[in-house]
Amino acid sequence: MKKVILIALPLYLLVSSCNRDKDNPDAYGTFEATEVTVSSQANGKILFLKVEEGQVIDSNTLVGLVDTLDMSIRKSQAREQQLATSTRRDDLAAQIAVQEQNKTNILVEKARVERLLKDGAATTKQLDDINASLNLADKQIASIKSQYASLDAQVSTFNKQIDQINNSIVDAHIINPIKGTVLTKYAEPNEITTFGKPVYKIADLTSLDLRVYVSGVQLPYIKIGQKVVVHYDKDENTNSTAEGVVTWISETAEFTPKTIQTKEERVNLVYAAKVRVKNDGTLKIGMPGDIRFMPTK
Helix, strand or coil: CHHHHHHHHHHHHHHHHHHHHHHCCCEEEEEECCEEEEECCCCEEEEEECCCCCCEECCCEEEEEECCHHHHHHHHHHHHHHHHHHHHHHHHHHHHHHHHHHHHHHHHHHHHHHHHHHHCCCCHHHHHHHHHHHHHHHHHHHHHHHHHHHHHHHHHHHHHHHHHHHHHHHHCEEEECCCEEEEEECCCCCCEECCCCEEEEEECCCEEEEEEEEECCCHHHCCCCCEEEEEEECCCCCEEEEEEEEEEECCCCEECCCCCCECCCCCCEEEEEEEEEECCCCCCCCCEEEEECCCCC
């Protein structure tokens, strides 16, 4: 009886091993999603934040606002300075008009003196004095006109300041970037936030990626665009299956992660791959899964 037992036991193990080889998946991994962390682009108090964990939000939706009172005040000040500077242009135009009229009067006087000079009723000095007054008027007009460039530069500076403040006010509005489900909420209304501080994390869960690792031996059997069978836990005893598509395969090998099993445990270097799977709500981030893509032996 002892000999019979010793012979039967290896046969049982051999059969069991063959069955496991046939049924075992080719690669294991966990499901993940492309997570987007939405951060504040302004400093100040959060006036409102309409975000809750598990909430589905459309893209380009206004979900929050950081206080913009200080920015609005600075914008008003810049506009007042811009207006005051622009008003100075009118003053310069008025000064130029006065000098132009003065120049016209001098030209009239010059013409009269030139006629008198021909008749001997005026002196050369009188004509020289008029020419000097005319040159002075031209220089004054040129001096006034030169101030336009300085005023224009100041107005341009104020315009840029106003544009920057407008951009800051726009940035104070928290806009949801993608349609997805809120995973984590980091802030609450009435809290003080700063530039770059995370407000919430969101991800599109309509499809998830199963990140798996395959060995060099398995690599020829998998390619981008290939459809594979994906298994994930349904309950303690059964699995659910779904169709997945290989969307990415790493170009470089890496050492096998400790939490991942591969088809051949002796292989240390593996290639990461992603399999896109449509999600009906049953798949969760971090859930384990496996795939089969190699021919059954």
